[in-house]
Amino acid sequence: DLDEPLTNGEEVTVGLVDEAGNKSPEVGATAPDTTAPEAPTAEFNEDGSEVSGTAEPGSTVQVKDKDGNVLGTAVTD
Known part of the structure; x- marks a missing residue:
């Protein structure tokens, strides 16, 4: 859960670290654009x-x- 929702096409990077400290490749995710344009x-x-x-x-x-x-x-x- 995010403290503040992302809803305007913001981009984040997501990666994992296991118990041994091994890091996964990172992937990108884009939040939905839910704000009407001007x-x-x-x-x-x-x-x-x-x-x-x-x-x-x-x-x-x-x-x-x-x-x-x-x-x-x-x-x-």
Whole structure:
């Protein structure tokens, strides 16, 4: 058990040491990402053909019209 839960994709290293002091190879583990991202920023270019902005890296951005139809999708870097 951890004193404070890790829930935002934090990475830890886990290894074992037996009674004789022998160490195992270490492995990595990544905590689940359970925190919703902040709202993205968005703005059109001058001719209205492109939307740009900022969002959490690795998130999928969808541009939708007023009826909820997806007009474009991108993964942020």
